[in-house]
Amino acid sequence: MNEPRSAASTGNDFPYKAKTVCYIEVGKDGKVTQGGGRESYDRALAGECQLYAVWPGEWRSDLFIIDDLDEYARALGLIHDVERTGLVEHEHEVRWEISPYERNPGASYILIKVWLDCGCAIRDIRSFADHMRKQRGWDIATGGGWGGSRGDDPRAAEYSMRARRKSLTT
Numbered sequence: 335m336n337e338p339r340s341a342a343s344t345g346n347d348f349p350y351k352a353k354t355v356c357y358i359e360v361g362k363d364g365k366v367t368q369g370g371g372r373e374s375y376d377r378a379l380a381g382e383c384q385l386y387a388v389w390p391g392e393w394r395s396d397l398f399i400i401d402d403l404d405e406y407a408r409a410l411g412l413i414h415d416v417e418r419t420g421l422v423e424h425e426h427e428v429r430w431e432i433s434p435y436e437r438n439p440g441a442s443y444i445l446i447k448v449w450l451d452c453g454c455a456i457r458d459i460r461s462f463a464d465h466m467r468k469q470r471g472w473d474i475a476t477g478g479g480w481g482g483s484r485g486d487d488p489r490a491a492e493y494s495m496r497a498r499r500k501s502l503t504t
C-alpha cells in the first residue's frame with residue numbers, strides 16, 4: 335500500500351489551480367466526496383475532513399495529501415498573500431502628497447507620492463489599490479506606471495502612482 339504523497343513537499347510545484355486536479359474530501363465519518371475551493375478549505379481547517387488531490391500526469395496519476403492548507407488557500411486566492419503583495423491585512427498608515435513632477439494638479443488623475451508608515455511595502459499595485467479603495471475610497475490607477483524606491487527600511491520607501499484627485503482623502 336502506498337501512502338499518498340505530500341503536496342507540501344513539492345514546494346511551489348503542486349498545481350493547486352489546475353482544472354485537471356481532482357480534489358477528494360474524506361470526512362471524519364469516512365465519507366468520500368469530490369471537493370475543492372473554499373468550502374473544502376473551511377471544512378479541512380475546522381478538522382471536519384482531510385483533503386486529498388490527484389495530480390494527473392501523462393502516464394500515471396498520483397494521489398497527494400493536501401498537508402499545507404495555507405499554501406492551498408494562497409494558491410487559490412482564498413487568503414491574502416502578504417509575501418507576494420508586501421501588504422499586511424490591516425488599516426495602513428499612509429501619507430501622501432502631490433508629486434512635484436505633476437504638471438497639472440487640477441487634472442482628474444494626478445501623480446502622487448506615497449509613504450507607508452505602517453511598515454508595509456507595495457509589491458503589487460492592484461492589491462494596494464484594492465486595500466486603499468476599501469479603506470479610504472481612493473481610486474488608484476492600476477494600468478499605468480507606478481514605482482517605488484527600495485531600501486532596507488520599508489518606512490523610508492517612497493512610492494509614486496496616479497490616483498483620481500477627488501477620491502484622495504487625508
Ligand SMILES: [Zn+2]
Pocket residue numbers: 421422424425426427450452453454
Ligand atoms: Zn500596512
